[in-house]
Amino acid sequence: MTDLPPIYFYLPQENWRNDMPDKPDIYWEEFGRGIYCWTLQTYLYLKADGFPCTLVGIMPDEGIVIAHRDSFDYELRPTPKVLMVCIKPDRNPHPYAQLQVVQNPQDAKNLKNSYYIPLWRQPGLIPRNPERGDRFENIGYFGINSNLAPELKAASWSKQLEELGFNWQIIPRNRWYDYSNIDAVVAVRNFQQQDYTQKPATKLYNAWHAGVAAILGKESAFQSERKNEFDYFEVSSVEDAINFLKYLKDHPQFYQKVRENGEYRSHETDPQNTVKQWQKFLIDFAIPKYREWCSASLWRQQLYLQICYFKIKVDATYNHIYSFLKQEEKQL
Secondary structure (H helix, E strand, O other): OOOOOOEEEEOOHHHOOOOOOOOOOOOOHHHHOHHHHHHHHHHHHHHHOOOOOEEEOOOOOOEEEEEEHHHOOOOOOOOOOEEEEEEEOOOOOOOOOOEEEEOOHHHHHHOOOEEEOOOOOOOOOEOOOHHHOOOOOEEEEEOOHHHOOHHHOOHHHHHHHHHOOOEEEEEOHHHOOEOOOOOEEEEOOOOOOOEOOOOOOHHHHHHHHHOOEEEEOOEHHHHHHOOOOOOOEEOOOHHHHHHHHHHHHHOHHHHHHHHHHHHHHHHHHOHHHHHHHHHHHHHHHHHHHHHHHHHOOHHHHHHHHHHHHHHHHHHHHHHHHHHHHHHHHHHO
């Protein structure tokens, strides 16, 4: 590849760690944090594939600069030779970034100048041990405890599973990569609330790659990925989850089809496919946008920044009025 502008992944120097890996797809506990799983991991994958890019700890003054939303200061503005690409997970978009990368296709529909790229599957993932065969007893949750529905943290849930012959496990962060002894995952944030347009489908990708069944809540990211009945099982109550678990346990041939389907679907989110999506985004979308920005007159660049500033003020006013009305409503 020739004639490409400088492409940087920006991880502020204060976030650099002495033990940061120099290769992708290996287990590192800090990959559980957004700034590392998005910025560092993406850089390592692209670098390993031979794509020209650089990891930097100081904000460059020229080129395409890609960073997690938490790494771009709120007041940071692009200079005349910088295109800011904000990796926007479940955050508000950066007000001045010219492009945003989102992790849910529904989020891309709602946000101007955004591009959907799926989050990487769990690095260093150890799949379910094939020697488990048709056994179906160990059920796990892989994720932050606060993102698990209260009903699934209650003693009554684990007791009910135990009575049915299941072992319920909330997997600690330092074991999020190990599915070797797991037969199914259950992950529901809230049985009432739906959609979650800013959340990714990573738990589903991991289940496919791990070779386990997935019982999940009603989230747009999962629904966007669904192609058939074996992909995952959507639930809206504890009773739904129990019924699916019992069915999978009682129908080993069906469970085998679920595992085979997961193996097939996992190829879509293989890291090499995600690398291709990043390259396509940079070459077909970000680089033309960068050249357009750099060739724009200083007046047009300043106009863009003023429009962004005006939107910040309008949003702040709206939020202030909305909060005020909500307080008044409570007092009525």
